[in-house]
Amino acid sequence: MLRVAIIGASGYTGVELARILCNHPEFELTAATSRQYAGKPLSEVFPNLLGKTDLICENLSIDELCSRADLFFAAVPHKTAMDLVPQLLEQGKKVVDLSADFRLRNVATYETWYQEHSSPEFITEAAYGLPELYREQIQKARLVANPGCYPTSIILGLAPLLQNGLIDTSSIIADSKSGTxxxxxxxxxxxxxxxxxxGFxxxxVGGTHRHLPEIEQELSALSKGDITISFTPHLLPIARGILSTVYADLTSDISENDIRKLYRTMYENEPFVRIVPEGTFPATQHVRGSNFCDIGFTIDERTNRIIVISAIDNIVKGAAGQAVHNMNLMCGIDETTGLQGAxxxx
Amino acid sequence: MLRVAIIGASGYTGVELARILCNHPEFELTAATSRQYAGKPLSEVFPNLLGKTDLICENLSIDELCSRADLFFAAVPHKTAMDLVPQLLEQGKKVVDLSADFRLRNVATYETWYQEHSSPEFITEAAYGLPELYREQIQKARLVANPGCYPTSIILGLAPLLQNGLIDTSSIIADSKSGTxxxxxxxxxxxxxxxxxxGFxxxxVGGTHRHLPEIEQELSALSKGDITISFTPHLLPIARGILSTVYADLTSDISENDIRKLYRTMYENEPFVRIVPEGTFPATQHVRGSNFCDIGFTIDERTNRIIVISAIDNIVKGAAGQAVHNMNLMCGIDETTGLQGAxxxx
Amino acid sequence: MLRVAIIGASGYTGVELARILCNHPEFELTAATSRQYAGKPLSEVFPNLLGKTDLICENLSIDELCSRADLFFAAVPHKTAMDLVPQLLEQGKKVVDLSADFRLRNVATYETWYQEHSSPEFITEAAYGLPELYREQIQKARLVANPGCYPTSIILGLAPLLQNGLIDTSSIIADSKSGTxxxxxxxxxxxxxxxxxxGFxxxxVGGTHRHLPEIEQELSALSKGDITISFTPHLLPIARGILSTVYADLTSDISENDIRKLYRTMYENEPFVRIVPEGTFPATQHVRGSNFCDIGFTIDERTNRIIVISAIDNIVKGAAGQAVHNMNLMCGIDETTGLQGAxxxx
Amino acid sequence: MLRVAIIGASGYTGVELARILCNHPEFELTAATSRQYAGKPLSEVFPNLLGKTDLICENLSIDELCSRADLFFAAVPHKTAMDLVPQLLEQGKKVVDLSADFRLRNVATYETWYQEHSSPEFITEAAYGLPELYREQIQKARLVANPGCYPTSIILGLAPLLQNGLIDTSSIIADSKSGTxxxxxxxxxxxxxxxxxxGFxxxxVGGTHRHLPEIEQELSALSKGDITISFTPHLLPIARGILSTVYADLTSDISENDIRKLYRTMYENEPFVRIVPEGTFPATQHVRGSNFCDIGFTIDERTNRIIVISAIDNIVKGAAGQAVHNMNLMCGIDETTGLQGAxxxx
Structure with missing residues (x-):
């Protein structure tokens, strides 16, 4: 069993990591940190975990952390992460960082949207943790920057179109809706x-969400060109789930069937992407609690636009599940381990 | 007191009409029809109305209906409406029809999206019941076609932009979300x-919702040109509310402030349109139970798109409330009567 | 128009008072206080009120308050209320206090459940603001202690049984569920x-909720004896509504029909109590947004227990609506004014 | 791998059985029947199962069923079950029946609450599938009557009190709330x-729910006497979860601590019962998606009543999960197999 720790266990990502890890057959959860709840059983903070873990929340130094585990999930806010993560790496640990601190390859962009970056040298080595696009880099990485939830849903939805140059990249509009x-x-x-x-x-609104540069970075990489998009997040009265409705002008007269083939080809061997049957569309309630990203699309013949709809559970595929997926890859174990629940x- | 009847009282529009009418100081609800519940007190079908109305649901012939009331709200399905409404008009009654049967001015368009129209001669005389655009026609009409819920939210949101020619009319995308x-x-x-x-x-998806021709008819009329849009409806896990997020490319370099002035000017004297303060955006929970349409917008400078967001309560401003508003206008009484609740x- | 002020307008009771008062034909809302939001338009704090009120939240001294209004709704926490209310009374104002500070007639009981009482001399003169039981006192009062939400639902549900001595008063169990x-x-x-x-x-649990002494005080008064009950509150994933399921052993072999007559007789002229039809039971969704208390009951012949179910909207009949009802009575105007919405x- | 089939796969119990079974390491789901959806992939009926199962819904004869599987979950309505189940048993199959048909040991009682019983001879041999009480019988059974959801929550909550004779058995009131x-x-x-x-x-109301005789049968067995209780079910606006609040008069002056010891002792080795920490109480959101029954309690000293609160996920511990638990026991495999998710x- 590999020893893993959750740094910042008291949030919703933390409890979801704990839920997944306490049933993971290769990882043993050996530490969970929380300043706020230090000294309290994790199962008191999150009573759903009663009987599943005996861990006590702790406030641990880096050295203590490093003595307790070899693999780390950093579920702390940005800025905190950039200070913490390098110290873990320096002691030879593997880290999946769930903050934004190592996602943006361009430091200037990071500093425009967030604040000064204290450890830019680690940005270059970090793999962007979207296994469908960066599996090989992730397998070799000691640091993986786990993608944001909105970016995961939008990037996976558009990747086949961009890789095949089928859309006008200046026309992309992503209208996304997230659970609370x-x-x-x-x-x-x-x-x-x-x-x-x-309510809803x-x-x-208007291009101000911090996930925007991350989305554009990855869409640009896929299309090998600079992409600027419109992105509007909305708040859904549900707990879990993101559904992104993405619009783009088609530049080719390729048929819906042929596009479907491209999607199926790209995601054919991906364990966590499901192309939903023709004529149907994803729903957040059909991915709830799982690491799946469901994708559907259709062409609006009247306007020659393609509408792509993708759905994920934002704290699984959009956070904790994808993080475990990445760690599985980093450790060379079956990548679906611990994530196979329907x-x-x- | 003017005598009013609800034809088709057993749906959600019916109960909302009854809720509004049982407190309306100028209208007296004198009949409510329902085949399914004939013989049952309306307050048994809808226990919220207990003590507010003693009406019994009835299955009435046209003649019986006409002897019982002078004003009619037809809340029956399309096709049923086109058969029923002309008979009421012929007996000198005023009708607000909440179906789609008299909304589309082009019979061929109607027949493409619905089915054969049995009384096309009444289409011409019907006023389209959006008071903000057709107040004068409504005041003179004996038949008002009450707008669809999605069209209400989208048309009111875009009207100032189209009237002033500020957007590329081929670029409009309306991403709408409706309560159940x-x-x-x-x-x-x-x-x-x-x-x-x-869930969500x-x-x-893909331009197949029947409200589409209605939306395009009115947007085209506003812009004095043919408009085709992309429109995607979504289902929200809430009871009441529609929020439409509408995207369009700006063709002018007009400032956000100047656009705000145009919105304020157009809707300044409208009792049921609220332009929300700069930097804020509408939410369905802020119009719940009221006849308001809230509108907010911003310019995404990065893409030169304007994003307009409008919110209504779909069964009030999107159905029953707007219908009462129309009937108030048709009867020459204060148009806000019965609709002033916050x-x-x- | 009578000038009314809301002291403590930034909570859910505050916004509901404002919603009701901005349509009240006899009261004019002239001030709304909030320390936290002083200087902000009330319609910015609560955007549902946009266009319905221009009031700015203020932080006002007692003297300023008294110069601005003659009637006051105190929607501040207990303890704050006991300091504030006497000062308003001393300047000749009428006050409906929505806190617990003047509900308990026994100071010692108050001090056991809350804390020291700084103005016990006002407890005696306060009328308990349940119009169905204390209408005459309320009409003459200058201070009304508005009942708690749970007590309102339980007391109204049991009153006919206790007044007629039909149940074993040691057997009462109230299982209540409240919206958030x-x-x-x-x-x-x-x-x-x-x-x-x-969730739910x-x-x-176990008799520790502060509404318990209030419930027992009023049940005891009704039965002319000391009553101790079991009371368990629960949290519902809804916004508005309390449903209380109350169990008691019958001590008489009176028929369900005869009990129904007693309920109907007691509440016959009450504008805000509805006895639901035999065989049906109240639901929170049928009183939502209204000042109604719906009551239903049945006898469980197998155990000879009566089960009474009552439902209210906790922020209307359980708070703001009942407060306005009380103020209407204190001012000698039609008691249903402003509260007639279905x-x-x- | 043991071959298992779900008879009646198109309901919520069916999809939950499929969700659990498609990840069960010892069972292979080999057939799923549905008249309504015959010919459709199960993953089309329930898109959450896309990629997890390729099964097509079928309408199979008994012989076909028996050739396809050895273990059966019958998730069909009562009456249908009593006809079907004996035929499976006669062909040597093991069956967990999720209907009410084999739960009531007294045929007359069954016939009073349901209808005539066509195969009463199988009632005797059926084990009542509450492993915490009937583990040994279940292990030896070929037919297990899976308990109702409400009974599961109430029986487990009261068992230690009844076994130890601590409460007045005529005083039991169970106020239960269930997800939809x-x-x-x-x-x-x-x-x-x-x-x-x-809503809520x-x-x-009044002792008319069909789970009542089942609850009383088991409570009576535990107390070795005839028990009649009051039981009121309520409908919660949530999908999954039952919370039962149970009241009973204590007949002993045993301390809360000593009672806690009795609960801990009884359930100490039970993998799916969790006694929550002192001072805390179960919540449906803490058992969601799991096979746990959480139990908490306190003594109301003021009335000398004990209040026991239990929570389950009604379609897991209250249906599909408990059914799999039973089948695990019947097959002699680790009883927690497939059910260990937090x-x-x-």
Whole structure:
């Protein structure tokens, strides 16, 4: 058994990592850190874990952490991560970082959207943890930057179109809707039950969400050109799930069937991407609790636009599940280990 | 008191009409028809109405209907409406029809999207019941075609841009999300609680929703040119509310402030349109239970697109409330009568 | 128009008071206080009120308050209320206090469950604001203690049984379920969307909820004896609504029909109590947004227990609506003014 | 691999059985029957299963069924089950029946609450599938009657009290609340999203729910006496979960601590019962998606009543999960196989 630790276990990503890891046959969860809950059983912070783990939340130094585990999931906020992660790497550890700190290859871009970067030298070596696009780099990496939730849904949805040059890259509009776990577990007025329940709204309208440069970086890499998109996130009154509806002008008169073949070809051997049957479209409730990304699409003949719809569970494929997938790859074990559960419906 | 009847009272539009009408100071609800529930008190079908109305659901002939009321809300399915409405008009009654049967001015378009039209001669005289655009026609009409819920949200959102020629009309994409009351009260697998709850999905993807020709008819009229748009409806796990996120390429370098002035000017005297403050955007929970349409927008400078967001309560401004608004106008009474309640939050 | 002010307008009770008052034909809302939001338009704090009120939230001294209004709704926490309310009374104002500070007639009981009481002399004069039981006192009062939400639902449900001595008063068990608005708008982990949504739990189990002495005080008064009950509150994943399921052993062999007559007789002229038809039971969705208390019951012949079920909207009949009802009575205007809207369904 | 079939795969219990079984390492799902969906891939009926199973729904005769599998989960309505199950047994198969047909040991009781029983001779041999109480019988059985969801939650909650004779058995009141999956997937007005969402109600009030004789049978067996209880089911606006709040008068002055020891002792080796820490209480969201039954309790000193609260996921521990648990026991494999996943939160 490989020893793994969760740094920052008290958020929704933390509890989901713990849920997956406490049933993972190759990894043993040996430490979970939380400043806020230090001294408390993790199963008291998250009673769903009662009987599944005896871990106590701790506030550990780097040295203590390194003595306790060899593999790390860093589920701390950006900025905290950039200080912490290099110290783990220097002690020979493997790290999947779930923050934004090592996702953007261009330091200037990072500093425009976030703040100064204290360890830019590690950006270059970090693999971008989308296994469908970077499997080989991930397998060799000691540091993987786990993708954002919105980027995961949008990039996987568009990749076959961009790789095959089928769309006008200036026409892309991604209208995304996320469940409220995406907003985290920190208390705030905007995520109170009565503010979210039975309602729906957009936020960060007009190209201001921090996932935008990450999305554009990866779409640009796929198309081998600079891509600027419109991206509007919305808040859904559900716990888990992102559904992205992506619009783009087709530049080719390729048929829907041929596009379907390209999608099937690209994702044929991918264990966690499902192309849904023709005439059907993904729904968040069909990926709930799983590491799947479901993708469907159709051509709107009236406007010659393609509409691609992708759905993920934002805290599994969009966070904790993808992180475990990456760690599996980094450790050379079967990449689906611990992630084979079917989605929960209803 | 003017005598009004609801034809087809057993759906969600019916109960909302009854809720509004039982407190309307100028209208007296004198009949409510339902084949399915004939003989049952309306307050047994909808226990929220207990103590507010003593009406019994009835299955009435046209003659009986005409002896019972002078104003009619037809809340029956399309096709049924086109047979029923002319008979009421011929007896000198005023009708607000909530079906699609008299919304499309082009009979051929209607017949493409629906089925053969049995009374096309009434299409011409019907006023399209969006008071913000057709107030004068409505005031003079004996037949008003009450707009669809999606069209209401999208047309009001785009009207100032189209009237002022500010956008590329070939670039319009409307990504709309609706609460489940929009699917009606007929039992069906797809609207069971466990199928909708805690989930989210698109439907009628690719330009196949029947509200599309209605939206395009009105957008075209506003821009004085033919407009084809992309429109994707989605199903929200909420009861009431539509939020439309609409994207269009700006063709002018007009500032956001100047656009805001155009919106404010156009809707300044409109009792049921609210332009939300700069930097904020509408949410369905802020119009819940009211006849308001809230509109906000911003310019995405990175792509030179404008993003307009509008929110309505789909069974009030998108159906029953707008119908009462229209009837108020047709009867020459204060148009806000019975509709002044503030939205419910939370 | 009578001038009314809301003290503590930034909570869910505050916004509901504002919603009701901005359409009240006899009251004019002239001030709304909030320390946290002082200087902000109330319609910015609660965008549902946009266009319905121009009030700015203020932080006002007692003297300023008294110069601005004659009637006051105090929607501040207990303890704050006991300091504030006497000062308003001393300046000749009428006050409906929504806190617990003047509900318990026994100061010692208050001090056991809350803390020291700084103005016990006002307890005696306060009328307990349940109009169905204390209408005459309320009409004459200058201070009304607005009942708690759970007490309202339980007391109204049991009153006819206790007044007629039909149940074993030692056998009463009230199992109550409340929507999350009942927990207030202060940010806290326990009321985050993801903690409450799609879940259900009990809290304050074992007779520790502060509404217990209030419930027992009123049940005891009705039965003219000391009553101790079991009361378990639960948290529902809904915004509005309390449903109480109350069990008691029958001590008489009176028939269900005769009991129904007693309920109907007691509540016959009550504008806000509805006895639901035999064989049906209340549901929170049928009182949503209204000031109704719906009551239903049946006898379980197998155990000779009566089961009474009552439903209210906890922030209307359980708070803001009942407060306005009380103020209407205190001012001698039609008691239903501003409260006649039918419940929203769905 | 043992070959298993699901008879009646198109309901919520069916899809949950399929979800569990498609990851079960000892069972191979070899057939799934559905009249309604015969010919359709199961993953088309339930898109969450896409990629997890290639099974096609079939309408199979008994002989075909018996040639395809050795173990059967019968998830068909009562009455259908009593005809079907004996035929499977006669061909030497093992069956877990999820209907009510073999749960009640007294045929007359069954016939009072349901209808005539066509195969009463199989009632005697059926084991009642609550492993915590009947493990040995289940291990030897060829037919297991899987318990109802409400009974599971109530019986496990009360067992230690009854076995130890600590409560007045005439005083038991079970106030239970269930998620809407409990109402099944058949289309009906009462389970439409808009009827259930944001609402709450009781149903089958007054001792008329068919789970009542089953609950009383098992409570009576535990106490070795006849028990009659009050039981009120309620419908929660959630998908999964039952929470039962059970009240009983204590007849002993045993301390809460000593009772806790009895609970811990009884359930110490039970893999799927968790006694929650003192001062905390179960919540449905903490057992979601798992086979756990969580139990908490406290003594209300003021009334000398004990309040026991238990929570299960009604389609796992209350149906499909418990069925797999039973089948594991019947086959002599590790009883937790396929059921070890931690609950999903949030």
């Amino acid at each position: 776990t995406g907003a985290g577990r920190a208390v705030s007025l905007g995520t109170l039950f009565c503010e979210v329940h039975d 709204k957009a936020y960060k 989605p929960f419906f209803p | 009351t929009g699917a009606g009260r007929a039992v069906s697998l797809g609207t069971l609680f466990c199928e909708v709850h805690d 999905k698109a439907y009628k 939205p419910f939050f939370p | 608005t009942g927990a207030g708008r202060a940010v806290s982990l326990g009321t985050l969307f993801c903690e409450v949504h799609d 739990k009990a809290y304050k 419940p929203f369904f769905p | 999956t409990g109402a099944g997937r058949a289309v009906s007005l009462g389970t439409l999203f808009c009827e259930v969402h944001d 109600k009781a149903y089958k 609950p999903f939160f949030p």
